[in-house]
Amino acid sequence: MTTTSATDDVLARARQRATPLRRALIAWFAREQRELPWRATRDPYAILVSELMLQQTRVDVVIPYFERFMQRFPDARTLAAAPEAAVLAAWSGLGYYRRARFLQAAAHAIVDEHRGAFPRSHDAILTLPGVGPYTAGAIASIAFGLPVPLVDGNVARVLARWFALDGDQRSSADQKRLWAIADALVDAANPGDFNQSLMELGACICTPRAPRCSSCPVARECDAKKLGDPERFPAAKPRKATxxxxxxxxxxxxxxxxxxxxxxxxxxxxxxxxxxxxxxxxxxxxxxxxxxxxxxxxxxxxxxxxxxxxxxxxxxxxxxxxxxxxxxxxxxxxxxxxxxxxxxxxxxxxxxxxxxxxxxxxxxxxxxxxxxxxxxxxxxxxxxxxxxxx
Ligand code: SF4
CATH class of the missing domain: 3.90.79.10 (Nucleoside Triphosphate Pyrophosphohydrolase)
Structure with a gap:
C-alpha cells in the first residue's frame, strides 16, 4: 500500500532526475530503436490499429497482421464500412477478437461522431471504444505531440526499477502512483519519442528476466541497479493455478x-x-x-x-x-x-x-x-x- 508521503518522495526524485533521464533515453532511442511499420507514420488511425494489435501479442507476430490490415483497411472510413466478418477474418490468428470489434467500433465513432477526422484531444481520444488511458496516451503523444504520459506493463516495470518501488504495482494506489511518476517524467518538448523510448527500453533492455543493465542508457539513474538486484522489482505477481x-x-x-x-x-x-x-x-x-x-x-x-x-x-x-x-x-x-x-x-x-x-x-x-x-x-x-x- 502506498502512503502519501512515499508518493511525494518518489515524485520529488522523479522530478530531480527527469532531465538526465529524458536526455539519455531519447538519445538512445534515436540510435537503437527497432524499425517497426507503425513507427514510420504519425497517422493516429495506424497507431490505434498497432496499439490494439500489440495488446497481449508479440511485436514479431503483429507486424504482418498490421501490414495486411492497413492495406485492406487503410483508414477509419474503410474500416467502418467493412462487414464485421471481413474484419474478423483479417484479425484471424491474432486472438482476443474483442479488440477487432473495438477497433471497428472506434472507426464507426470516428466516422459518425467526428465526421471521419480522428479526434485530436486526449479527452476525445479516450472516448473511443476500446481506448483506455494507455492507448490514448500513445496516440495523443505520438500522433499529436501532446505531453501526456502512458503506463503499460513494460513502463510499469521500468519505473518500478528506476525508483525501486516495492509491491507488485497492480493495486489502484500503486497504479495511480506510476501514472503520476510517468506524468512527472514525460518530456513536454518531445513526448512521443519519450514515451516510445520508455516502452522500447522495457521491451528490449529492461526485460522482466535478466535485464541488460550493462547496455542500459539510464543505468546511472536506476535505483534497482544500485541495490544490486533489479529483478526484485516489481514484486512478482502470484501465478494462477493451471x-x-x-x-x-x-x-x-x-x-x-x-x-x-x-x-x-x-x-x-x-x-x-x-x-x-x-x-x-x-x-x-x-x-x-x-x-x-x-x-x-x-x-x-x-x-x-x-x-x-x-x-x-x-x-x-x-x-x-x-x-x-x-x-x-x-x-x-x-x-x-x-x-x-x-x-x-x-x-x-x-x-x-x-x-x-x-x-x-x-x-x-x-x-x-x-x-x-x-x-x-x-x-x-x-x-x-x-x-x-x-
Ligand atoms: S539499469 Fe537495469 S534495471 Fe535499471 S532500468 Fe536499466 S536495465 Fe532496467
Missing amino acids: IDVRLAVLAVFDAKRRIGLVRRAAGTRMEGMLDLPGLEIAADDDAASELARHARSAFRIDARTLELAGRARHTITHHRIAIEVWTATLGNGTSAKGSSVREPAPLGIAARPDAAGLTFWDPARLRAEGVANLAGKALRIVGIAHARHA
Whole structure:
C-alpha cells in the first residue's frame, strides 16, 4: 500500500532526475530503436490499429497482421464500412477478437461522431471504444505531440526499477502512483519519442528476466541497479493455478467434403468466429459417446461411430487444453474412414444446413472467414489449412 508521503518522495526524485533521464533515453532511442511499420507514420488511425494489435501479442507476430490490415483497411472510413466478418477474418490468428470489434467500433465513432477526422484531444481520444488511458496516451503523444504520459506493463516495470518501488504495482494506489511518476517524467518538448523510448527500453533492455543493465542508457539513474538486484522489482505477481481441460471436437463432413462449423455465440469468447462443434469432457469420459450424444442433441446428427483423427494442445490464459479431434461423414451411411454414420434425422443438417446452427463450408471459402485459433489447430489435423494458420 502506498502512503502519501512515499508518493511525494518518489515524485520529488522523479522530478530531480527527469532531465538526465529524458536526455539519455531519447538519445538512445534515436540510435537503437527497432524499425517497426507503425513507427514510420504519425497517422493516429495506424497507431490505434498497432496499439490494439500489440495488446497481449508479440511485436514479431503483429507486424504482418498490421501490414495486411492497413492495406485492406487503410483508414477509419474503410474500416467502418467493412462487414464485421471481413474484419474478423483479417484479425484471424491474432486472438482476443474483442479488440477487432473495438477497433471497428472506434472507426464507426470516428466516422459518425467526428465526421471521419480522428479526434485530436486526449479527452476525445479516450472516448473511443476500446481506448483506455494507455492507448490514448500513445496516440495523443505520438500522433499529436501532446505531453501526456502512458503506463503499460513494460513502463510499469521500468519505473518500478528506476525508483525501486516495492509491491507488485497492480493495486489502484500503486497504479495511480506510476501514472503520476510517468506524468512527472514525460518530456513536454518531445513526448512521443519519450514515451516510445520508455516502452522500447522495457521491451528490449529492461526485460522482466535478466535485464541488460550493462547496455542500459539510464543505468546511472536506476535505483534497482544500485541495490544490486533489479529483478526484485516489481514484486512478482502470484501465478494462477493451471487448469487442465479436455475438449472433444467434431469434424463432420457432408458428401461434398464440406465441413460443418458453428459460429460462436454473442457474449462468448471469440464471438462471431467460426468454430468446430464440441464439448468439454471429464478425464474419465468416453469422448466418442459424449460427442455423439452432443451431436445428436445439438445438431441432430446421428453419428454411431466416430473416428479419432488426432490430438492437439492449446493454451488460453491459465487453461491448458487437450483437444481430441473426431471425424464423421454424412450422406451415404459411411463415415470418412469407413465407419458407419446414419443419415441425419428428418430435420437434420442434410435438409436444413442452418437449422441447428451448423453450416457446411467448402474449405476454400474459409480463407475469407475468421476461424478461432483452437479450431485452426483442429482443422489442420483433418487436412484443412485455414489461410491464417497455413
Ligand atoms: S539499469 Fe537495469 S534495471 Fe535499471 S532500468 Fe536499466 S536495465 Fe532496467
